[in-house]
Amino acid sequence: MTTTINPLRYPGAKRQLVPYIGNLIKCNNLHGCTFIEPYAGSAVVGLELLKNNIIDRLILVERDVLIYSFWKCVFSATDELCNRIETLPVDIETWLKMKPLREVTVPHDDKIMELGVAGLFFNRTNFSGILKANPIGGITQNSNYKIDCRFNKPVLIDLIKNLSLIKEKVEVYWDDAITFLNGYKANFLKKRHFVYFDPPYFSKGHKLYRHYYTINDHKKLANFVRNNKHFDWLISYDDEPYICGLYSGMNAKYSPFYLDYTVSKGKRSSGKELLISNLPLPPVKFSKTNIL
Numbered sequence: 001m002t003t004t005i006n007p008l009r010y011p012g013a014k015r016q017l018v019p020y021i022g023n024l025i026k027c028n029n030l031h032g033c034t035f036i037e038p039y040a041g042s043a044v045v046g047l048e049l050l051k052n053n054i055i056d057r058l059i060l061v062e063r064d065v066l067i068y069s070f071w072k073c074v075f076s077a078t079d080e081l082c083n084r085i086e087t088l089p090v091d092i093e094t095w096l097k098m099k100p101l102r103e104v105t106v107p108h109d110d111k112i113m114e115l116g117v118a119g120l121f122f123n124r125t126n127f128s129g130i131l132k133a134n135p136i137g138g139i140t141q142n143s144n145y146k147i148d149c150r151f152n153k154p155v156l157i158d159l160i161k162n163l164s165l166i167k168e169k170v171e172v173y174w175d176d177a178i179t180f181l182n183g184y185k186a187n188f189l190k191k192r193h194f195v196y197f198d199p200p201y202f203s204k205g206h207k208l209y210r211h212y213y214t215i216n217d218h219k220k221l222a223n224f225v226r227n228n229k230h231f232d233w234l235i236s237y238d239d240e241p242y243i244c245g246l247y248s249g250m251n252a253k254y255s256p257f258y259l260d261y262t263v264s265k266g267k268r269s270s271g272k273e274l275l276i277s278n279l280p281l282p283p284v285k286f287s288k289t290n291i292l
């Protein structure tokens with residue numbers, strides 16, 4: 001399977017899981033299914049599986065207005081998005097001018113482009129790709145690393161144009177994951193679906209994302225998944241005893257991965273990732289050397 005880079009440098013992105021999930025899908029005769037990522041983020045898993053023809057259709061759901069708007073623009077207003085990126089000054093003045101867009105709570109149609117550009121901008125100019133963080137180099141830019149050091153316009157434009165080639169097979173929704181899936185129920189009967197849940201981390205979610213889960217939200221998700229009879233699914237989580245408890249007693253298996261994200265140092269480091277599924281999980285062959 002070939003993998004490319006993604007325009008978003010997303011905290012907790014699951015690039016290392018792409019071959020594993022591809023294999024899980026093939027082993028279970030789900031080749032050509034509709035794949036749903038209800039916690040899309042960088043959507044790296046679904047996009048790679050789609051580009052490699054392992055799945056037929058991709059549905060992305062994201063609660064964050066800025067990330068949702070970015071993906072919406074990638075797939076429905078590619079040229080305008082690329083033009084905006086081309087002419088965008090990547091400096092602290094732009095960062096300050098865009099800052100109020102972080103307060104927008106609803107992605108109204110007339111604002112989508114502005115929000116989409118801001119989503120990419122904050123993702124690529126902020127510390128560790130965290131939308132609510134400060135810019136690389138700080139507001140004063142007194143550092144060797146400047147705000148534009150991860151904003152390579154030609155590369156980003158190229159990646160976006162490349163992704164737009166699969167736009168007919170991608171749908172993007174701004175919604176809460178569970179609300180969306182409840183509303184989608186009737187469609188599960190028409191075709192085979194696979195849902196890949198990658199909810200905000202239990203322990204560090206509040207540091208990484210603008211939308212994160214309380215204990216109650218994690219419980220609600222576990223109940224939703226337990227009661228589901230419509231689709232096959234996989235969940236990835238940080239390996240926390242509380243989460244193991246929520247899914248214990250189910251017909252599911254657990255596998256450790258070394259994919260954790262250290263917020264304090266802004267670096268990936270070795271930690272454990274938990275995989276839970278209704279399907280039998282193939283052995284995990286990843287090692288620490290797989291860390292990007």
Ligand SMILES: C[S@@+](CC[C@H](N)C(=O)[O-])C[C@H]1O[C@@H](n2cnc3c(N)ncnc32)[C@H](O)[C@@H]1O
Pocket residue numbers: 010011012013014015038039040041042043044045061062063064067175176177178198199200201209210211212213
């Ligand atoms: C662990 S990240 C997903 C990372 C993604 N799998 C990737 O590879 O980049 C969790 C994502 O869920 C989003 N999110 C948080 N609460 C949500 C909700 N209630 N419904 C949908 N998405 C939500 C966050 O904004 C974040 O983008």
